[in-house]
Amino acid sequence: MSHAYYTELWLVARNDLDKLIELDRRLQQQTNTKNRRHVLNLLLPMYLRYRNLVKRLIVCHDQMIQTQKRDLIKRVLDCTVGRMLEYKREIVNLDYNDYQWPDDFMNQFKYTPDDVEILVSASGKDIVEQRRERIQKLMEDAYKTPEELESEVLPEEYEAETIEYQEDAPKSRRRRVKEKTSAPSPIQESPERIAARKAQEAREAAERTMLAAILLIQSHERARMARCVGTDAQRMYDYGKKVQAGTIVSKKLHKSTYENAAKTIQRAWRIYAARKRMRNRIARTEELLGMTIPSWKSQEVFEKDKQNFQKKLTLMPVFADRITKETEKERARLWKIRGPGLVEDITDEIREWFILWYDELGHFYVYPAANLGGSVLIATGQTLTPQEYLVEKMSKGAKETPAKPTKAKPKKHQPLIPQTKTFSLLHEANQYFINNWSFRYRSDDHREKIYHDLIKDELCYELQLEMRKIVDELMRLELQKLNAALKKDYAADKRKLDIPTDKKRRARKNKKQKTPVNDETVEDNFKELVRANIIRDYTRTSLKDWIGDLSYQNYEAARELRDYRHRMGEIRQVVMEYCVLPLSSKEIHQVAPLIRAVCIYGLAHHGKNFLVNAICSEVGALLFDMSPTVLVDKYTGRKNERKLINMISSIARAYAPSVIFIENGERPWLKQVPQEDKYLNPKRFAIYYPKLVKSIKRGDQILFLTTSSEPYKATRPFIKIHDKFITIPLTDYNTLYMFYKDLLMKYHGVDRNIDVSSMAKMSVGIPLEFIRDAVKNVLNLHRRITLKIKPLTVSEIMEEVLKYQPPQAKTLSELTKFENRTPLGKKRARLLATEKAARERIKKLQKARR
8 A cells, every 4th residue: 555545544543542542531530430330331441442553553664664664653653552452451350351352432432343343563674583593693693603703794894904905905806806716715705695595506406407307207298198199090090901901891881870960079079168158157256246266366465565565675675774873963063062061051950959959958968879860850849948948847846746646537538540750651652643743744655755844843952961961970079079168167157067868769689690600691592592492483373373363252142141252363462462562672662560470371282382483473573482393301400490591581681582482381381391391391490480580560561471282280389480371272163163264265276155154063162283284185186187077076075074072071171170270260250240240139129019
């Protein structure tokens, strides 16, 4: 789509954000009530609006090229995602369920599921690609020796030295150097060029092999056809000889017999051709109307869209470089022109503050600490005035007298949803747009101009802060000298001077960060973990590829008080909100509700590893595999175990976003380790994981992720360490219907009207992976060849699919019990029990009245 479309989409989304902020502010003014259903009905519409807004902002951010606009959209997007996740947290705390089905509000807003389903992270595709390339480069360097790393840098330096030498040398010498260096030497040829040359040679060899194979096949086919033609000619020649010799007497038929035979053949062929044309016409009509699924679809539109997006990705860094150069140029100019004058103005301002205190009280106030803002607090009036200081001093003396009994304070107003830091930042970002962007010309050209006034405003702010730091250091020294002179004067007059101290504003000392183990750098530790296969690569997948349909009847089931559960389609949104979006950027991780650890559990072969790969792929995360099978016989001993945990903690923060992953996550917390798993010693790191999870703070962009097929075998600490549990349900009819359609319609010879509904009904509960393998086994090469003469039947597929051994009923009941053991499951069970008791009480009262 054009740049004008995305610019218009951003402006429309911004207007919706303005209305949404106003609605949000009204909700904050309302008082919270105990009516759970009423509060949910107020929060759910806002949550849906925020989801729809986030979806549109992600599209705008990915497609915008102008860096200044893109930064503004990113700022708004981060705050909007944080606010949406805050609403999600409040709704979950009220409903005790991670899945919601607000169909009534969806109809009210005329939303479809696609309008509110977020399937892409908020990182930006260019940022994700940069992260992947960076991590891939580091992993490749981990397996290279120091000599190989030096050889990569050597050719460039060697070429530079050769060029300089050639410029200084005489012309004759220069000519001789060229003659000597004309042939490529192994020293000058870089590993990339060697690899490219080898790849080119391999491609040429493959092409030659393919050409020879084609020529061989063609010669054999032509020989076979010639033999067939020769055999037919020999047969006809033999027949003619026998007729001439009288050995064979040809039977003469009447001419009408030949005519009738020709008419019969023509009639049959014309009927067949007419039916074929009709079938093709009906199939084409149904395909155009979307009534049938073709085996092949043109990807031309998608390829063109992909190419356009790739062009935008190449333009983004070019425009960003232009902005950077202009910023550096403007910074140098402002620092030179305005810096000295700004220092004098700030110094005069602070000295006036000194004089004000000295004139009023005869002494000076404490200078604000640097990490609290320094002289910024003086300029903004956040320090005490002399009058406030005297009142505070007098109030301290009055505290010694007995205080009168005070009345009980009235209860504070509890808002329906609190005004958090995220909402304040969102409001600031919206105001920034109104103040700086609302009046600008809306250009539809992607080669938009650079807004120098915005650059200048930002640099002036930076300049002021930097100059204030310099002035603060000088004025603190000046204040020390003034206080020393005052003390000397007071001492000469034999008077006591109490210099005020600001103990309340004294900043806490930051804890010293732990240095890497054995004074090793983070890069060295990274390479060590790569070689140990703890840091590993993962398959590039997308959350959009997760196959599953939504639950369309759960809203009615909830109203009719029937049992209902989430389906495969709801997994996408929960994984996006709890795992992907918080890791998308540092800003989102700082403002969103903190989720440190997530467990994804379900039956085997139900897609747990696919979700892990999708989470890492969406944000370009660094994956630490801490599975017991990976750690066997590695880092043994308490000292080495602590060293590994410290290394992972430091590397995960340095190369954020990071995912610390444990496959079969119940193993470190098993009640009893099976005999066949004792060699793994899975419990040895269990004591370190709680501390590791607890150390994850806002902005770290780290997620502790586990998968489990038997979580019910773990002890209580396994539940305690995780913040969220995501259950992968059994496959349902809707999902299987979609899956069978997509899977079978790719084969051209399969009947478009095959009974997919019956197959889906019979396959409920069977994993998609098993069904895919079963269909591949049935539709092998020989069976695909015979599809035209022998159509595929449902029984053929179901015979292979029904070979699946279903899980025992005990396993399913254990998983259900474990879900009820989780914190959210317990609260949900208590809520349902309370509601059930209330309904029964109402029924009894109604019967009593009758």
